[in-house]
Amino acid sequence: xxxxxxxxxxxxxxxxxxxxxxxxxxxxxxxxxxxxxxxxxxxxxxxxxxxxxxxxxxxxxxxxxxxxxxxxxxxxxxxxxxxxxxxxxxxxxxxxxxxxxxxxxxxxxxxxxxxxxxxxxxxxxxxxxxxxxxxxxxxxxxxxxxxxxxxxxxxxxxxxxxxxxxxxxxxxxxxxxxxxxxxxxxxxxxxxxxxxxxxxxxxxxxxxxxxxxxxxxxxxxxxxxxxxxxxxxxxxxxxxxxxxxxxxxxxxxxxxxxxxxxxxxxxxxxxxxxxxxxxxxxxxxxxxxxxxxxxxxxxxxxxxxxxxxxxxxxxxxxxxxxxxxxxxxxxxxxxxxxxxxxxxxxxxxxxxxxxxxxxxxxxxxxxxxxxxxxxxxxxxxxxxxxxxxxxxxxxxxxxxxxxxxxxxxxxxxxxxxxxxxxxxxxxxxxxxxxxxxxxxxxxxxxxxxxxxxxxxxxxxxxxxxxxxxxxxxxxxxxx
Amino acid sequence: xxxxxxxxxxxxxxxxxxxxxxxxxxxxxxxxxxxxxxxxxxxxxxxxxxxxxxxxxxxxxxxxxxxxxxxxxxxxxxxxxxxxxxxxxxxxxxxxxxxxxxxxxxxxxxxxxxxxxxxxxxxxxxxxxxxxxxxxxxxxxxxxxxxxxxxxxxxxxxxxxxxxxxxxxxxxxxxxxxxxxxxxxxxxxxxxxxxxxxxxxxxxxxxxxxxxxxxxxxxxxxxxxxxxxxxxxxxxxxxxxxxxxxxxxxxxxxxxxxxxxxxxxxxxxxxxxxxxxxxxxxxxxxxxxxxxxxxxxxxxxxxxxxxxxxxxxxxxxxxxxxxxxxxxxxxxxxxxxxxxxxxxxxxxxxxxxxxxxxxxxxxxxxxxxxxxxxxxxxxxxxxxxxxxxxxxxxxxxxxxxxxxxxxxxxxxxxxxxxxxxxxxxxxxxxxxxxxxxxxxxxxxxxxxxxxxxxxxxxxxxxxxxxxxxxxxxxxxxxx
Numbered sequence: 001x002x003x004x005x006x007x008x009x010x011x012x013x014x015x016x017x018x019x020x021x022x023x024x025x026x027x028x029x030x031x032x033x034x035x036x037x038x039x040x041x042x043x044x045x046x047x048x049x050x051x052x053x054x055x056x057x058x059x060x061x062x063x064x065x066x067x068x069x070x071x072x073x074x075x076x077x078x079x080x081x082x083x084x085x086x087x088x089x090x091x092x093x094x095x096x097x098x099x100x101x102x103x104x105x106x107x108x109x110x111x112x113x114x115x116x117x118x119x120x121x122x123x124x125x126x127x128x129x130x131x132x133x134x135x136x137x138x139x140x141x142x143x144x145x146x147x148x149x150x151x152x153x154x155x156x157x158x159x160x161x162x163x164x165x166x167x168x169x170x171x172x173x174x175x176x177x178x179x180x181x182x183x184x185x186x187x188x189x190x191x192x193x194x195x196x197x198x199x200x201x202x203x204x205x206x207x208x209x210x211x212x213x214x215x216x217x218x219x220x221x222x223x224x225x226x227x228x229x230x231x232x233x234x235x236x237x238x239x240x241x242x243x244x245x246x247x248x249x250x251x252x253x254x255x256x257x258x259x260x261x262x263x264x265x266x267x268x269x270x271x272x273x274x275x276x277x278x279x280x281x282x283x284x285x286x287x288x289x290x291x292x293x294x295x296x297x298x299x300x301x302x303x304x305x306x307x308x309x310x311x312x313x314x315x316x317x318x319x320x321x322x323x324x325x326x327x328x329x330x331x332x333x334x335x336x337x338x339x340x341x342x343x344x345x346x347x348x349x350x351x352x353x354x355x356x357x358x359x360x361x362x363x364x365x366x367x368x369x370x371x372x373x374x375x376x377x378x379x380x381x382x383x384x385x386x387x388x389x390x391x392x393x394x395x396x397x398x399x400x401x402x403x404x405x406x407x408x409x410x411x412x413x414x415x416x417x418x419x420x421x422x423x424x425x426x427x428x429x430x431x432x433x434x435x436x437x438x439x440x441x442x443x444x445x446x447x448x449x450x451x452x453x454x455x456x457x458x459x460x461x462x463x464x465x466x467x468x469x470x471x472x473x474x475x476x477x478x479x
Numbered sequence: 480x481x482x483x484x485x486x487x488x489x490x491x492x493x494x495x496x497x498x499x500x501x502x503x504x505x506x507x508x509x510x511x512x513x514x515x516x517x518x519x520x521x522x523x524x525x526x527x528x529x530x531x532x533x534x535x536x537x538x539x540x541x542x543x544x545x546x547x548x549x550x551x552x553x554x555x556x557x558x559x560x561x562x563x564x565x566x567x568x569x570x571x572x573x574x575x576x577x578x579x580x581x582x583x584x585x586x587x588x589x590x591x592x593x594x595x596x597x598x599x600x601x602x603x604x605x606x607x608x609x610x611x612x613x614x615x616x617x618x619x620x621x622x623x624x625x626x627x628x629x630x631x632x633x634x635x636x637x638x639x640x641x642x643x644x645x646x647x648x649x650x651x652x653x654x655x656x657x658x659x660x661x662x663x664x665x666x667x668x669x670x671x672x673x674x675x676x677x678x679x680x681x682x683x684x685x686x687x688x689x690x691x692x693x694x695x696x697x698x699x700x701x702x703x704x705x706x707x708x709x710x711x712x713x714x715x716x717x718x719x720x721x722x723x724x725x726x727x728x729x730x731x732x733x734x735x736x737x738x739x740x741x742x743x744x745x746x747x748x749x750x751x752x753x754x755x756x757x758x759x760x761x762x763x764x765x766x767x768x769x770x771x772x773x774x775x776x777x778x779x780x781x782x783x784x785x786x787x788x789x790x791x792x793x794x795x796x797x798x799x800x801x802x803x804x805x806x807x808x809x810x811x812x813x814x815x816x817x818x819x820x821x822x823x824x825x826x827x828x829x830x831x832x833x834x835x836x837x838x839x840x841x842x843x844x845x846x847x848x849x850x851x852x853x854x855x856x857x858x859x860x861x862x863x864x865x866x867x868x869x870x871x872x873x874x875x876x877x878x879x880x881x882x883x884x885x886x887x888x889x890x891x892x893x894x895x896x897x898x899x900x901x902x903x904x905x906x907x908x909x910x911x912x913x914x915x916x917x918x919x920x921x922x923x924x925x926x927x928x929x930x931x932x933x934x935x936x937x938x939x940x941x942x943x944x945x946x947x948x949x950x951x952x953x954x955x956x957x958x
Contacts, residue, residue: 328807389724
């Protein structure tokens with residue numbers, strides 16, 4: 001996996017940080033946070049926090065005590081040990097887009113299907129820059145709602161050997177994912193020793209945690225499985241229109257969710273979540289890759305480090321409907337700050353289109369290309385006698401060229417990163433090759449990747465047991 | 480103009496910097512730098528430097544003494560004082576693409592014409608993010624070679640009221656630009672008091688300065704007009720394949736050119752230039768927006784500051800043939816590091832396509848959009864009681880929305896940057912509006928901008944004198 005040993009780009013002064021710090025303290029103390037779960041309220045009550053109806057008025061020092069119980073860094077195991085990941089520190093792990101109901105393939109935009117889901121899982125396995133297919137790469141709309149989490153989890157477990165995300169639609173779904181993880185990894189003890197899934201628990205911002213996702217949090221936290229406690233903030237709608245206010249709210253929400261996770265199981269691994277962008281104040285549409293979201297992302301990294309927590313952001317975000325120029329620069333407008341901030345768990349790294357409504361096959365390839373370029377860019381320079389190249393100058397002299405020099409010959413195969421999608425063909429050759437734009441080339445690449453895809457080996461007894469579980473549970477769920 | 484008050488992102492350690500420092504010293508001392516100009520060699524000889532044939536072996540301390548004579552920051556005046564720019568410090572000035580022989584307009588790629596040139600000048604005037612149309616926005620191939628610098632300079636002076644770049648094809652051309660500047664600004668004294676042009680003097684890397692551009696340097700420096708001394712390095716061809724070697728060479732070349740400028744006129748304003756990317760080692764094609772060029776750019780900023788010099792980089796660079804996804808992310812792969820590094824004079828900010836062979840009308844709009852987004856992103860947060868938004872939370876409460884809150888009402892018009900090119904329309908509306916991708920929307924924008932373009936007022940006597948000069952000189956040149 002990728003380790004980002006470049007410096008972090010931090011833009012908040014100590015004074016700014018203390019203003020934000022005062023801000024979240026006031027918010028949790030005076031406005032409080034709603035938890036739509038009797039179990040959650042009871043835990044806070046028992047811990048001595050003031051609870052009125054569904055609102056918990058939190059003592060900031062109590063929150064920080066809970067947060068301090070969370071590990072700063074932790075491992076997540078994949079069924080192929082070579083794909084294990086580390087969350088925290090300089091580590092960055094990348095997962096595919098999460099949640100789109102629709103799929104785009106070339107000119108066609110349609111409802112996502114289970115076969116689309118499987119294809120995105122296969123592509124996530126195929127592209128080495130991705131550490132995970134994520135969870136809901138697209139909604140498999142042609143499968144029954146009640147049991148599709150079983151089909152998705154089975155696909156993630158069998159078509160990839162990478163880390164996967166757990167389903168969070170309900171506590172029952174979470175129990176299914178945990179049970180299947182126990183089958184895959186050899187029992188409860190194995191998955192509690194080192195977690196095997198990461199799950200996304202969103203806040204219903206502002207300042208409200210809903211019951212179904214909290215039910216899932218209860219299950220995952222109890223099993224020692226990390227959740228990403230994520231304020232879901234489109235500034236102007238789910239938070240005030242000012243970035244500092246959104247950051248303060250984000251801290252209050254994330255830390256309150258993390259405190260709950262620690263009450264459920266002290267020491268449980270968690271990730272400080274961030275989904276932070278803004279709406280277009282004229283149309284009300286969500287917008288992505290914006291200047292405001294870039295600033296928010298940089299601040300989020302600094303804030304998470306301030307609290308000693310690993311953190312999550314997205315990804316290749318864009319509002320664009322198609323994988324065009326806007327999609328390219330908006331994706332990078334989020335992905336480059338992601339590297340500058342050193343995000344530990346990067347969701348939506350590949351495939352995001354149209355504000356997250358669409359998982360795009362071509363966009364998936366574009367994003368993998370961008371992430372791979374950035375991984376090379378965020379690798380420290382090695383400066384030594386060889387890389388200073390004085391001997392090359394002695395050989396070449398003034399006004400010459402270095403193409404055939406010994407210094408070049410020794411290094412030309414590996415000296416520069418070679419992209420798989422970008423074209424630098426000269427015009428005549430590019431025309432001869434069909435004048436293909438990026439999206440056209442990307443389409444050829446994902447189709448070829450699917451053709452060449454090989455399913456990673458899995459013990460047949462384990463596979464059969466997983467399948468039996470899915471079949472039995474689907475029957476129980478009446479699908 | 481834009482002032483970048485965000486922190487600089489610096490990736491070179493003190494140790495790395497001293498290794499690079501030792502590197503350029505060894506290069507200028509032992510390999511030396513070629514100057515294909517007897518006048519230049521004579522100046523170095525008189526200053527006590529060792530000269531053998533065309534090669535000057537420079538004493539690094541002598542070079543640094545000359546460099547120290549250059550101003551750290553300076554102003555450049557435009558004929559409209561509101562468009563004056565400052566070069567150095569936190570200031571960033573943006574100019575359009577420079578040098579392409581071809582033009583792309585939608586699906587058409589063709590030789591650039593004088594009317595294309597004028598249209599790019601008009602667009603540069605129209606887009607407020609640009610401080611300059613640059614110089615050779617495209618080659619006007621339908622005008623005579625010997626006198627086209629007159630037509631270009633006249634177009635820049637009359638169609639824009641912004642800072643412009645001087646022609647560097649020869650010393651004679653430079654004298655024409657200076658003479659026309661004297662007409663426009665009211666005499667030699669006026670342009671020497673505060674310079675009125677910036678000119679691009681490229682090194683014929685590695686380690687050679689050619690005669691024609693040096694002749695231009697002699698003219699501009701003598702008139703106190705700043706030149707950008709620019710090593711032209713595609714790593715693997717014009718420098719060794721390793722980034723540290725390219726950086727060392729870049730320092731040696733830029734400082735040697737700057738030293739010459741200071742010998743010509745001590746205290747003359749100069750800009751540390753950088754044009755640094757790499758070739759594809761399989762095809763030999765130049766590539767842009769690469770990880771290597773991004774790293775080089777960040778280091779270049781740090782190096783220029785180390786020597787107390789304002790510096791130049793590009794821009795919206797890309798190898799892509801069309802304004803597609805690759806063009807979008809490659810442009811940003813250069814432009815975002817440009818802001819992180821705090822580049823003072825940003826060349827190729829708008830319109831660059833196909834490795835610089837093509838000036839693209841749609842790409843021009845794409846780049847202006849990206850630059851404008853980045854200008855908003857690189858603006859420090861204001862954190863105060865109002866922006867912390869506590870009152871908004873009091874008004875909205877848990878799980879509500881902020882669309883109609885007082886806090887939002889007071890700020891909604893200006894709270895977020897509103898892009899002019901990006902689409903965040905929902906799918907149905909986007910389809911109804913013709914399912915236009917970014918390039919299609921960009922085409923509509925530049926056409927509308929040209930329709931709405933208004934030529935900035937210019938004193939008729941001055942305009943007539945400029946025209947007379949052009950007519951007379953064209954006749955003298957035999958065109």
